[in-house]
Amino acid sequence: xxxxxxxxxxxxxxxxxxxxxxxxxxxxxxxxxxxxxxxxxxxxxxxxxxxxxxxxxxxxxxxxxxxxxxxxxxxxxxxxxxxxxxxxxxxxxxxxxxxxxxxxxxxxxxxxxxxxxxxxxxxxxxxxxxxxxxxxxxxxxxxxxxxxxxxxxxxxxxxxxx
Amino acid sequence: xxxxxxxxxxxxxxxxxxxxxxxxxxxxxxxxxxxxxxxxxxxxxxxxxxxxxxxxxxxxxxxxxxxxxxxxxxxxxxxxxxxxxxxxxxxxxxxxxxxxxxxxxxxxxxxxxxxxxxxxxxxxxxxxxxxxxxxxxxxxxxxxxxxxxxxxxxx
Numbered sequence: 581x582x583x584x585x586x587x588x589x590x591x592x593x594x595x596x597x598x599x600x601x602x603x604x605x606x607x608x609x610x611x612x613x614x615x616x617x618x619x620x621x622x623x624x625x626x627x628x629x630x631x632x633x634x635x636x637x638x639x640x641x642x643x644x645x646x647x648x649x650x651x652x653x654x655x656x657x658x659x660x661x662x663x664x665x666x667x668x669x670x671x672x673x674x675x676x677x678x679x680x681x682x683x684x685x686x687x688x689x690x691x692x693x694x695x696x697x698x699x700x701x702x703x704x705x706x707x708x709x710x711x712x713x714x715x716x717x718x719x720x721x722x723x724x725x726x727x728x729x730x731x732x733x734x735x736x737x738x739x740x741x742x
Numbered sequence: 743x744x745x746x747x748x749x750x751x752x753x754x755x756x757x758x759x760x761x762x763x764x765x766x767x768x769x770x771x772x773x774x775x776x777x778x779x780x781x782x783x784x785x786x787x788x789x790x791x792x793x794x795x796x797x798x799x800x801x802x803x804x805x806x807x808x809x810x811x812x813x814x815x816x817x818x819x820x821x822x823x824x825x826x827x828x829x830x831x832x833x834x835x836x837x838x839x840x841x842x843x844x845x846x847x848x849x850x851x852x853x854x855x856x857x858x859x860x861x862x863x864x865x866x867x868x869x870x871x872x873x874x875x876x877x878x879x880x881x882x883x884x885x886x887x888x889x890x891x892x893x894x895x896x897x
Binding site: 588589590591593681706707710711713714717 | 751753754755868872879882
């Protein structure tokens with residue numbers, strides 16, 4: 581049978597450069613990721629973090645596995661709450677130009693069988709990537725009241741918390 | 743194990759009513775759905791036909807039509823000789839309001855193992871739904887060339 585993975589394809593009216601920038605820029609990610617944001621120097625082997633501004637202590641962490649702008653980006657992804665025994669999965673973005681658009685393919689794989697993380701990210705990615713598309717195309721972001729109404733952790737929104 | 747199916751979720755800044763209209767009005771679908779008309783009176787038991795550039799590509803029957811929440815219909819391809827041989831599948835669309843945003847979930851199920859239909863619709867729906875989202879949010883649909891999707895049997 582098929583391996584456990586989550587794949588999502590979305591078309592965005594933009595350039596690969598702009599979409600790649602949105603995926604890797606802290607300030608841009610803050611806009612469409614509901615206040616959460618990515619942090620890394622994006623060198624292969626460097627640490628990667630997705631700062632979760634509604635969680636007291638923990639963030640999603642990993643390492644940069646591939647950085648090939650504006651075509652491919654990959655990082656490992658260790659869930660913030662110790663799910664899957666703290667084992668990292670892998671996130672890969674592939675960007676292909678299609679006339680005046682970009683086909684963005686996101687693959688989240690290398691899960692353990694029966695992974696709880698897979699279940700959770702399968703819910704989360706469609707919203708984040710839908711919001712990314714709105715942000716890149718229209719400069720607007722999608723609001724997620726059921727998520728955003730959770731309180732922010734004071735001091736965690738500032739960034740550069742390492 | 744799970745049967746082969748396709749599930750796609752997206753979030754669109756629009757109302758369920760506008761999204762329903764966009765999914766069921768040919769005037770609207772022609773703009774974002776590869777110039778496809780969706781011909782039906784949307785009553786349970788009524789026929790539905792997808793007509794692209796004047797050619798009928800798929801036909802079915804309305805199973806559920808609970809405006810603006812849930813729509814389902816059977817889906818049988820009738821154009822390509824290979825794809826025609828596969829049995830009818832089923833499309834289910836659900837729309838849920840979340841504040842200013844509508845969550846759209848499209849499930850397409852009932853495929854045979856090893857068939858080509860699942861592969862084709864898995865390439866088609868993300869492009870159609872992305873274009874629909876752009877049209878509702880920015881007023882401009884995406885001009886995705888159908889050939890770029892690389893669907894066997896559809897050029």
